Amino acid sequence: MDRDALADFLRRRRAALQPEDVGLRAGPRRRTSGLRREDVAALAHMSTDFYTRLEQRRGSRPSEAMVASIARALRLTLDERDHLLQLAGHVPPPRGRRSDHVTPALLRVLDRLDTPAQIVDDLGHTLAQNAMGEALMGVHVGDQSVFRRWFMGDPAERALWPEADWDLHSHRYAAGLRVAYGRDEEARAFVDGLLRESAEFARVWAEHEVKLPNSTRKRLAHPQVGLIELDCQILTAENQTELLVVFTATPGTEDAEKLALLGVIGTQQFAS
Known part of the structure; x- marks a missing residue:
C-alpha cells in the first residue's frame, strides 16, 4: 500500500x-x-x-x-x-497483456482507413501505421516509445507540435502512462526510468492525473503542409494495451485540404 x-x-x-x-x-x-x-x-x-x-x-x-x-x-x-x-495494494482485475503482436482485427481496421492512423501500445511504442499515418507523423514502427522521445527532448518529435501546446502534450502523456502504470513490471520500470531521467516528466507525473483520452483535437506543425488541426480518436482493443489512433479533418475546411495534399506528398518529407 x-x-x-x-x-x-x-x-x-x-x-x-x-x-x-x-x-x-x-x-x-x-x-x-x-x-x-x-x-x-x-x-x-x-x-x-x-x-x-x-x-x-x-x-x-x-x-x-x-x-x-x-x-x-x-x-x-x-x-x-x-x-x-x-x-491500496490490490491487484486490479486483469484486462490484457502487452505484446508486439498486433491484434489481427485491429490491423484489418487500420488497413481499411483512408485517413492517418496508427496502432500503438500503452507505453507509446508504434506497432503499425498506414501510409497516411507515416506521412503525418513520420515512420516510427520499431522506434523507441513516443513518451521517451518526448520527455527526453527529441528535437524531431518536439518540432511536430506547436511549442504553445508542449505543456498540454506533456500532461496528456503522463496521464496516459498512469493508466498503464501498475499493469506489470515492464510498465513500472518504464515509468521509473523516465522519472530518473526527465525532470519535466517528474514534474507532470507528480500532479497525479490519470486519463486515457478517447478523443481530442490536436494541432500539428507539419514540415510540408504547415499548421494543421485534426480530430484524434483513440479506440482501445479488448486487451487494453493496444490503441488505434485515428486522425480526421472536418470536411470542407482548410485542414481537410491539407490532409488531402498530404496524401499526395506521402513520406518524402521524412526521407532524410
Missing part, C-alpha cells in the same frame, strides 16, 4: 468534484469548492473517520470492496479505479 500516493490521489479527485456532480446541494456554509471528506464518506457508505485517515496517510488498508465504494463515490473512471486499487 502506497499511503502517500493514495492520500494524494484521493485529495485531488475529491477537490475536482463539485457537490452538484454527485447530486448534493452546495449549501451556503461551504468554504471549499470541492467535496468535503464527510460527503465522500457518506457516498461510499463508510465512516468519515476511516476516510479521513486515508487522506491523512495513517489509515489501515481498505478492502477491495471499500476501494470500489470510494471509486463510485468519487465518480472515478475504470482506469482511475484500477489505479486506486493498485495504490
Whole structure:
C-alpha cells in the first residue's frame, strides 16, 4: 500500500468534484469548492473517520470492496479505479497483456482507413501505421516509445507540435502512462526510468492525473503542409494495451485540404 500516493490521489479527485456532480446541494456554509471528506464518506457508505485517515496517510488498508465504494463515490473512471486499487495494494482485475503482436482485427481496421492512423501500445511504442499515418507523423514502427522521445527532448518529435501546446502534450502523456502504470513490471520500470531521467516528466507525473483520452483535437506543425488541426480518436482493443489512433479533418475546411495534399506528398518529407 502506497499511503502517500493514495492520500494524494484521493485529495485531488475529491477537490475536482463539485457537490452538484454527485447530486448534493452546495449549501451556503461551504468554504471549499470541492467535496468535503464527510460527503465522500457518506457516498461510499463508510465512516468519515476511516476516510479521513486515508487522506491523512495513517489509515489501515481498505478492502477491495471499500476501494470500489470510494471509486463510485468519487465518480472515478475504470482506469482511475484500477489505479486506486493498485495504490491500496490490490491487484486490479486483469484486462490484457502487452505484446508486439498486433491484434489481427485491429490491423484489418487500420488497413481499411483512408485517413492517418496508427496502432500503438500503452507505453507509446508504434506497432503499425498506414501510409497516411507515416506521412503525418513520420515512420516510427520499431522506434523507441513516443513518451521517451518526448520527455527526453527529441528535437524531431518536439518540432511536430506547436511549442504553445508542449505543456498540454506533456500532461496528456503522463496521464496516459498512469493508466498503464501498475499493469506489470515492464510498465513500472518504464515509468521509473523516465522519472530518473526527465525532470519535466517528474514534474507532470507528480500532479497525479490519470486519463486515457478517447478523443481530442490536436494541432500539428507539419514540415510540408504547415499548421494543421485534426480530430484524434483513440479506440482501445479488448486487451487494453493496444490503441488505434485515428486522425480526421472536418470536411470542407482548410485542414481537410491539407490532409488531402498530404496524401499526395506521402513520406518524402521524412526521407532524410
